Structures are given as C-alpha cells and as structure tokens.
Amino acid sequence: MATGRTHRPATRSRGIPEATVARLPLYLRALTALSERSVPTVSSEELAAAAGVNSAKLRKDFSYLGSYGTRGVGYDVEYLVYQISRELGLTQDWPVVIVGIGNLGAALANYGGFASRGFRVAALIDADPAMAGKPVAGIPVQHTDELEKIIEDNGVSIGVIATPAGAAQQVCERLVAAGVTSILNFAPTVLSVPDGVDVRKVDLSIELQILAFHEQRKAGEEAAAADGQVPPAVARKASADKGPDGDVPAVMPA
Amino acid sequence: MATGRTHRPATRSRGIPEATVARLPLYLRALTALSERSVPTVSSEELAAAAGVNSAKLRKDFSYLGSYGTRGVGYDVEYLVYQISRELGLTQDWPVVIVGIGNLGAALANYGGFASRGFRVAALIDADPAMAGKPVAGIPVQHTDELEKIIEDNGVSIGVIATPAGAAQQVCERLVAAGVTSILNFAPTVLSVPDGVDVRKVDLSIELQILAFHEQRKAGEEAAAADGQVPPAVARKASADKGPDGDVPAVMPA
DNA sequence: CCTTGTGAAATCTTTCACAGCT
C-alpha cells in the first residue's frame, strides 16, 4: 500500500482555503441571480447579504482568487461570474452517473439544478434488473453490470451514490476502480476510498441530529431564562450560518 | 432593562464545539452498529476508524462530553450510545414536518433513517390541492393552508423544506411564525430567519461544484506530475480535508 | 466621499505527545 507517510507536501501554489471553496458556489448563485436581473455591479456588502455571509469574509474569500473588484465601486457581476465559474471548473462539462435509482436517485435525476451548471447526467444505474430500460427523468436506467463500461465510455469522473447503505461501499469501489475520483455519497455510511479520491456526503439523519442538539439547547436556555431576567427574542437578522452560541447550562432533563 | 447585560456568562461549562457536535451523529451511528453486533467495548482507535476520523480527534471530542471511557480498556458501547443520544437530544421525540412533496419530499418521507432515531414525520405538506389526501409513505399529504394548525397541534419545532427555491423563503417564514425554530433546507436558496432559528442546508448543486473544483485541481496536478517523474499510480494526491460540514473517511492501511 | 484588499488579531479546530489511570 501507499507509504506516503509524509503529511501532505502541501502544494501551495493555488492554495484556496477549503472553507472559501465551499462558499464559492454560494457566491456564484447570488451573482447569477444578479446577472439575470442585469445588475452590472455589486458591492461586497450587497453580495454578502445575498449569499448569507458577512462582507469581510466575502472580501477575504475573493482576495484568494485575485483582485477582481474596483475600490469605491464594487465587483463587476459578469466578470465575477466568469472568474468563479472558471475557478470552480464549471466552464467544462462534467458527466455524472447516479447509482441507485430508488426514490432518492430518481429525485436527484429529476433535479433541474443538476444540468444547469456544467453537470450532465450521463447515466442512471441500478442493480434491479426490472428497472433496466425504464426511463427516469428521460434517461433509461442501465443495469449495474454496465457500470464499468459506462464510466469508461463517458469519461465519468464524478459519481453519485444513492443506494441503500449496505451497497454503498461496494458500488464505491467499483466506481473508483473504473476511474471515478470524486464521489457524492447519499448513503448513510462512511466510505473508504484510496488516497486521491474525494468524497463528500449528504446525510439527512446527521443534519437532523445536529438540529436536535441545538433545539434541545434552546429549550434548556429558555428554562434558564425563565429563572433570570434575560430579555426575550431580539433583533431580526438574516443569517445563513449555524447557531453561534455554544453554551449549555448543566441542566439535565432527567 | 439593562442594555449591556452580557448574553453569555464567561462560564464555559458545557460548551461543546460545533465541529464536535457535527461528528457526534457519526460516532453514534458507528456505535449503534457495534451495539447491534453485541460488541461490549471499543477503543478510540477502532471507533475512530469506523467513523472515519482519527483517534485523537475522537478522544478530544468525547472529552467535551465527560470522561466516559476506561483507561487501558476503551469505551463501553451501550453507555456511550446512551450518553451521545442524550447529548444530541435523541432521547426525546422530535415531530418533523416536510413541506413540498415533490420527488425529493417524497424520497425524504420514504427515507427510513428518518423515523429510526427520535424523529417522527408528523405531517407532509404541499401547496398543490391535487396532492391533498394522497398518501405518501403511508402519510396523507395535507394542504399548505393547514400548515400553522399542523405545527401547533403537533408541537413541531423542526421543519424540512423541500419546495422549489421560489417558495422556500415564504414557507420558511410561515414555519417560523408558527413556532418552528430549526429548519433543514433542501431548496437551493439562502433563507433569512430571525435570531434564534437554526438553519442547515443540503444542496446537491453546491456539493457537486466543490467536487468539480477538486477534480479540476487533480487534473492540473496530473499534468504537472507528467512533467516530473512521479509514478502514475501514486501521482494523485488528496486534499484530504473537507470543509465545515464534510469529513473525509480516512483509509487506514494496515 | 466611496469600497476594496489585506495585514494582524482573535477565535476555532486539529494534532501531538505524554501523564495518569486501569
């Protein structure tokens, strides 16, 4: 196995922080909306509000891409759309396969935003022979047997796994063996992949549990507030970020 | 009323870092699997591997919950399951409503992992009158007109938005006005919410764009590697770490 | 005036490495 014990040599050439990368799509979406309304320029303050972040963060983020703004004026919308698209690699076509065409897989196949920006559903794959040939979202489902051939023929490097948890690791391994190097995993399981393969996961159950944690915390604070004289709900603020406070009274609800 | 009354006393008693909270569900899932196999205890090393994190991080995470392990032995699986469940607020019942019963909403309603752990789909809501009364996943869809009543009657504090982007903000406002304080948003839009309301978002398009960024970067490095003398099999290097919401399942070679 | 771009400070997160307990 790989002996690359050396912690990442850190190719710092194009080092855009991961946190920044994760926000670029957000900015891009906001900018696209502005572009559709033919807004020519936008300030960091305005754009940040539209994207649900604060303006200092946005400016810092953009500073990693280069100096694309004009002091005293703001950013040229069209130009920024182009620069961010290029940075994200959206100026090229990304064929994607979806494996597992159950409820969720079908929903993903039907999701419009998929095709919108550089991504193209190259194939739908399912293990159920009864599904084979059936069109979903206008694309005929193919059997898992064809997986390797489909990946190769279409030059697919991004795979979406929407299978049951039990099948996910095996599907993952076949995708990777066939040449896929980026995986979006909707199955509620941890995937093991070789070095060099990126995995991102989307997990409903985890998100709900995180919300439950904060919900519980709020309930506890409320109870504590009833005791003291903490002012009731305050200012209305637009915020896309998660709860700021991390402070829970040691009150145990038995 | 005092204006400067500090919202948070300097007491750091129970402040679990957000990054830790986001990993607790992962640990819980791994522990549940161990529990089902009747494994009595587990070491931080084993559990970390199962959860796809490193053991130092796991031990640090657990240290915020308390000292639940035994030196020289490891952690008692059942006990940890209980402690983490309690910490996450999963020992209580969380009624949830799903708004927007299209492809995605239906997929979510059918998702088993939903009901499994403390969450219960209290109602499905859709704006289409034609949907009303139709059962999805065994639950009859109700019309949006009923939204406020449903929230109130069921004491719902967590809402899932699976509507088209255009409807999401309005639905969000109605949910919040009716008493919902945690929202899981699947619509590709930034939600504005009052202070004290938590929003988490799940966005296919954003995840794909982040993958595309790394995919593009890999392609660039490959080209650069071809210039040098890195053997093809090992030429790929990982960015390894993910952003705020993501983790990379690490592969632990023997 | 205006708003960007950015060093520096503050804060949060991960990792290291080992003392301390079983």
Next chain:
DNA sequence: AGCTGTGAAAGATTTCACAAGG
C-alpha cells in the same frame, strides 16, 4: 502493558480595522 484524557502546539478560519485607490 494498554488506552484514555488533556495541556500545549500547530494550523485553519474568521473578524477587525484601516491603508490604498477609485
């Protein structure tokens, strides 16, 4: 001997605040 729990170091991210430039 083995493994946890944790200070302290290292690293990443956010925020501040202001100089620089339109």
